[in-house]
């Protein structure tokens with residue numbers, strides 16, 4: 001049986017005009033990632049690894065750090081200060097932390113590069129959308145892993 005979203009996430013909920021304005025200006029300012037106010041993307045990101053559901057106004061998928069700067073700068077400007085931005089990685093938080101009725105800033109689509117592995121110092125530099133399995137696959141040839149490793153407990 002396919003579970004359906006409950007009435008809190010019904011499609012008749014219209015986009016808030018403040019959010020529509022924010023997304024229009026964001027686009028005009030040169031945001032290079034995708035801006036997704038469509039119901040399909042909103043529905044996908046209305047759930048995470050928790051029991052909760054919350055329908056966002058939109059999702060955005062930043063391409064790079066400059067896109068994040070564009071978002072933060074715009075949200076700090078007076079007409080947009082009540083806009084809610086909620087970052088999201090894998091959505092694996094178990095308490096609904098990545099759910100929002102504002103805008104989901106999903107960094108997992110594009111910002112998922114492993115920038116540097118310093119084996120000597122046992123340090124890695126990654127973008128915020130890297131998931132642990134991906135990191136551990138890259139670390140394995142060096143005999144390292146990022147904890148916790150559930151399968152070895």
Ligand SMILES: Cc1cc2nc3c(=O)[nH]c(=O)nc-3n(C[C@H](O)[C@H](O)[C@H](O)COP(=O)(O)OP(=O)(O)OC[C@H]3O[C@@H](n4cnc5c(N)ncnc54)[C@H](O)[C@@H]3O)c2cc1C
Pocket residue numbers: 048049086087088089090091092093094097098107128129148
């Ligand atoms: C099977 C399982 C086992 C786990 N075991 C452990 C454990 O042993 N130890 C432990 O500490 N945790 C454990 N966790 C929890 C785990 O740490 C979190 O699920 C994980 O850190 C969430 O990462 P995420 O990228 O999926 O974040 P999300 O679920 O996407 O987001 C979590 C929160 O972080 C914020 N956030 C996400 N990305 C960013 C960003 N780039 N910048 C700022 N804020 C951001 C979100 O807004 C949200 O509030 C476990 C989870 C699972 C499912």
